[in-house]
Amino acid sequence: MPEEQKWTVRLRRLLRRHREPVVVQTLRSAAAATVAYVIALRLSPEPAPLTAPLTALLVVQVTFYATLTNGIRRVNSVVAGVLVAILFSLLVGLTWWSLALLIVASLAVGHLVRVDEYVAEVAISAMLVLGVTTVGFTAWARIVETLIGAVVGMACNLLLPPPVWxxxxxxxxxxxxxxxxxxxxxxxxxxxxxxxxxxxxxxxxxxxxxxxxxxxxxxxxxxxxxxxxxxxxxxxxxxxxxxxxxxxxxxxxxxxxxxxxxxxxxxxxxxxxxxxxxxxxxxxxxxxxxxxxxxxxxxxxxxxxxxxxxxxxxxxxxxxxxxxxxxxxxxxxxxxxxxxxxxxxxxxxxxxxxxxxxxxxxxxxDTEHRTRRLFEELDQVSREQRAKRPWVHRIRERLGIQDDLWRNRAGFGERSR
Known part of the structure; x- marks a missing residue:
């Protein structure tokens, strides 16, 4: 094979790999973390605001839905941990027994605010903030950096939209x-x-x-x-x-x-x-x-x-x-x-x-069995959505979105028969 053809084949393979989850995740995470660090250098009082790129790195996921949900939970976990640290600094300060109470309280608060896999982040944020002398200064800096990282991570999906898998x-x-x-x-x-x-x-x-x-x-x-x-x-x-x-x-x-x-x-x-x-x-x-x-x-x-x-x-x-x-x-x-x-x-x-x-x-x-199963599943999802978020269902009805869905449902049923 000529050298030019070999380079062409390699280039095509590289272009085909650009949509693979690992490649997409790596490039988007690196870009989001870098941008978050650059912005935090200007807005955070800390000389090395690494919390911002760390947050962006943890927030950015392959899909926009995962990014949004992870961003909200991570911001909640950091803010909750900072508030717990401020409360402990005002009451007891940092000792071996207050550290143990801090960890227990932080994990309990993490479960209460429902941050799921970020429960440990509540305790980590609280310990990092409580471990410095200027608690108020460090707490404010950590909240700012966390918000910067979360916002950049979610904005990354808007500017660099993830693929539909x-x-x-x-x-x-x-x-x-x-x-x-x-x-x-x-x-x-x-x-x-x-x-x-x-x-x-x-x-x-x-x-x-x-x-x-x-x-x-x-x-x-x-x-x-x-x-x-x-x-x-x-x-x-x-x-x-x-x-x-x-x-x-x-x-x-x-x-x-x-x-x-x-x-x-x-x-x-x-x-x-x-x-x-x-x-x-x-x-x-x-x-x-x-x-x-x-x-x-x-x-x-x-x-x-x-x-x-x-x-x-x-x-x-x-x-x-x-x-x-x-x-x-x-x-x-x-x-x-x-x-x-x-x-x-x-x-x-x-x-x-x-x-x-x-x-x-x-x-x-059988196609009829499949159509019947599909209708049952759509009905079940629709009932769950109405029970969970009735206000969203009312908005969808006013905008006509629900009618469009049921028309598409009926059309799909006709094709299946």
């Missing part, structure tokens, strides 16, 4: 669906022949490891949900969050059922010993059915992650067709199993369990 969450969901598909295909291939129970148990362990994948997808989805909150660039943020969350819930149920199916295969392999896992015609039908369901799982993930503003009819039509085909194959499998049971087959309970489990996956992926 929906695409990353969507990629994680699709990646999970493809891993489920690969496992289903391997299990289907093995169902058509004779496998030792140890090999079937290995597939069971693979199904169990999908739980770790789900936790990673859930973390990516939580980040995407935070990036949609209080983001003026995003319309229909609630609908995006609910669609992705219900989609992940469905895939999680499918992985649980797949794990139960792998357990049934393992028990059946132990029971049948040296015989094939299923009789010939039944094994071939099971392989075909798992292949069709595997394709439907991926189509479901593509449908869930498709932008609501785009035309999702093709993805929905493909999923509907695949589920219809899988249901027909399932019915053929049911007929074969019924004939096998009438002929006096052994281990019919385990074979019947396989039929029950694949039926559950087909039902979970």
């Amino acid at each position: 929906v695409d990353e969450a969507a990629s994680s969901i699709e990646g999970l669906a493809r891993r489920v598909r690969q496992l289903m295909l391997r299990m289907g291939e093995e169902a058509a022949g004779r496998i030792p129970w140890q090999q079937a148990a290995a597939r069971l362990h693979e199904a169990r490891r999908l739980d770790h994948d789900i936790s990673q997808v859930d973390a990516a989805l939580r980040q995407a949900e935070d990036s949609l909150r209080l983001n003026p660039r995003v319309r229909e943020g609630l609908l995006h969050r609910v669609v992705l969350r219900t989609g992940l819930d469905t895939l999680e149920i499918c992985t649980v059922v797949l794990r139960v199916l792998a357990r049934s295969f393992t028990d059946l392999a132990k029971a049948r010993g040296s015989e094939d896992l299923f009789p010939n015609r039944i094994g071939a039908t099971v392989e075909q059915l798992l292949s069709e369901i595997a394709d439907a799982v991926v189509s479901f993930a593509v449908l869930v992650t498709t932008d609501l503003s785009k035309n999702a009819e093709s993805a929905e039509a493909r999923l509907t067709a695949e589920l219809h085909t899988a249901a027909a194959t399932r019915d053929r499998l049911a007929a074969l199993l019924h004939a096998e049971v009438r002929a006096g087959a052994e281990n019919w309970q385990l074979m019947g369990a396989v039929l029950t489990e694949v039926t559950r996956i087909i039902d979970e992926l």
Whole structure:
């Protein structure tokens, strides 16, 4: 490869990495801390106002919602700690026993003002302020520096808006669906022949490891949900969050059922010993059915992650067709199993369990079931918001925002059907 092409490839890789969470967090945190320090040098009476960049560094998060909530809690924690220190300096001063009382009082106040993970910051601020002779001077300087750091951290998200992490969450969901598909295909291939129970148990362990994948997808989805909150660039943020969350819930149920199916295969392999896992015609039908369901799982993930503003009819039509085909194959499998049971087959309970489990996956992926689940989730979120902040709901109704949401909800329901 020529040298120019190598540099071009490296530059493209670097540009693709600019949206990664670690890169974004590093650059934005460094910029916010530097700006906060420069401003604090001019406004704070301290010669080295390091509290301002420290606050900015702790406040700036990947999403605007996290930055806002962390900024408010951190300012509350510092102010509470300073007030506790001033009170102790007026009453007892600094001794070993007053320090112990200060820490206990600061932690108690931190829990009372609900600063969550910044409870320890209340005690730290109180000890730093109480440990100097000019308490009033240092307390005022620490409050000023904290406010500077918090304001700069929140302003950083306005001037350097964080990315919306929906695409990353969507990629994680699709990646999970493809891993489920690969496992289903391997299990289907093995169902058509004779496998030792140890090999079937290995597939069971693979199904169990999908739980770790789900936790990673859930973390990516939580980040995407935070990036949609209080983001003026995003319309229909609630609908995006609910669609992705219900989609992940469905895939999680499918992985649980797949794990139960792998357990049934393992028990059946132990029971049948040296015989094939299923009789010939039944094994071939099971392989075909798992292949069709595997394709439907991926189509479901593509449908869930498709932008609501785009035309999702093709993805929905493909999923509907695949589920219809899988249901027909399932019915053929049911007929074969019924004939096998009438002929006096052994281990019919385990074979019947396989039929029950694949039926559950087909039902979970059904578009009507998904639409009903989505509506229930939207109704629940709407009720929780009305109960928590009724004044916000009244404002939304006056501005017509709630009507727009319900129109979009109805339109989405029509597309899902």
